[in-house]
Amino acid sequence: MGGSADRRHAVRIALAATAAAALLGWGATPALAAKPSGKKGGGGGSSTPTGNDISYPQCGGSFPVGSAFGIVGLTGGLADDLNPCFGPSTTYPSYTQSELYWAVASTVGGAGQPLASLYVNTADPGNVYNGTVISDWPTSGGNATYGDCTTTTVTLTSGTYTVGENSDACAWQYGYNMASKDAAWLTAAAAAINNQDASAQVSGWAGSYPWWLDVETANTWQAKTTMNVADLQGMIAALTAAGASTVGAYSTAYQWDKITGGTTSASASGSLYGIPDWIPGARTLSGAQSNCTQASFTVGTVALTQWFSHPFDGDYACAA
Numbered sequence: 001m002g003g004s005a006d007r008r009h010a011v012r013i014a015l016a017a018t019a020a021a022a023l024l025g026w027g028a029t030p031a032l033a034a035k036p037s038g039k040k041g042g043g044g045g046s047s048t049p050t051g052n053d054i055s056y057p058q059c060g061g062s063f064p065v066g067s068a069f070g071i072v073g074l075t076g077g078l079a080d081d082l083n084p085c086f087g088p089s090t091t092y093p094s095y096t097q098s099e100l101y102w103a104v105a106s107t108v109g110g111a112g113q114p115l116a117s118l119y120v121n122t123a124d125p126g127n128v129y130n131g132t133v134i135s136d137w138p139t140s141g142g143n144a145t146y147g148d149c150t151t152t153t154v155t156l157t158s159g160t161y162t163v164g165e166n167s168d169a170c171a172w173q174y175g176y177n178m179a180s181k182d183a184a185w186l187t188a189a190a191a192a193i194n195n196q197d198a199s200a201q202v203s204g205w206a207g208s209y210p211w212w213l214d215v216e217t218a219n220t221w222q223a224k225t226t227m228n229v230a231d232l233q234g235m236i237a238a239l240t241a242a243g244a245s246t247v248g249a250y251s252t253a254y255q256w257d258k259i260t261g262g263t264t265s266a267s268a269s270g271s272l273y274g275i276p277d278w279i280p281g282a283r284t285l286s287g288a289q290s291n292c293t294q295a296s297f298t299v300g301t302v303a304l305t306q307w308f309s310h311p312f313d314g315d316y317a318c319a320a
Helices: 004-010 012-022 099-106 168-196 227-243 253-260 266-272 285-291
Strands: 051-054 068-071 116-121 151-156 160-165 211-214 248-251 275-282 302-307 312-317
Touching: 068 099, 068 227, 099 116, 099 168, 099 302, 116 168, 168 227, 211 227, 227 248, 227 253, 227 266, 275 285, 285 302, 285 312
Parallel strands: 051 068, 068 116, 116 211, 211 248, 248 275, 275 302
Antiparallel strands: 151 160, 302 312
């Protein structure tokens, strides 16, 4: 989310889908980390308790100091890859290099927010992108609302393939699969942290954290907005099944409406109707505070707003 580096990385959502066959307005992740400034909560030096959001661009660098709360990107800029420093990994082996650990252990509270929240990238690539089959597009599954995800054949320059249909049912299953993987990655990351530091007690249960779906036009989406809606509903269903009680959306009204067709009623939007909003776009803390008065693009509540700051993007809790 946030910085120019993020906008460059957001384009990778489509490219990664292509690579997978061989093997997300605003950007998809926060701005790149820099040397610590010693400033608190968003780098603003304000007495107002504020938080920060960080993700894979901050891997290997310093993390924010004195944040009231932290929001951590679990994915690595794409809907189907892992942030390499979310938990300990081969590249970042120590739990002290983990952004999940930072949010749980280093934030200080005081903003009416949980110490740690999570956000995940989203997308709806469909069964083929740029002439290449999407390897993780489902060929079965579905739910009672959209019916069964079934297969079809596509003929490309490289041959003829059996793939899942570009249907609402398969899109729902794709979203469900992505979010199920996210919940499993959380469990594994928490276990790795706790194995290194038994006193950390970082929860690996999805219900311990609010979740935010990063919904941006820079990512790959279908022109058929009902597929995109089904995809996001599938993600909410998977996170709910994993125990999450709060799932919101990081987006703007323009991007949300373009991707989903707009949220107008519970009957049309299902589980997307009324979820909390996290709105970007401000350049200062005062601008973020003002954005709390924006109309909710989900017909819910504007819970958080973000402002772009150096070295770390800041976040303001509207209810604080």
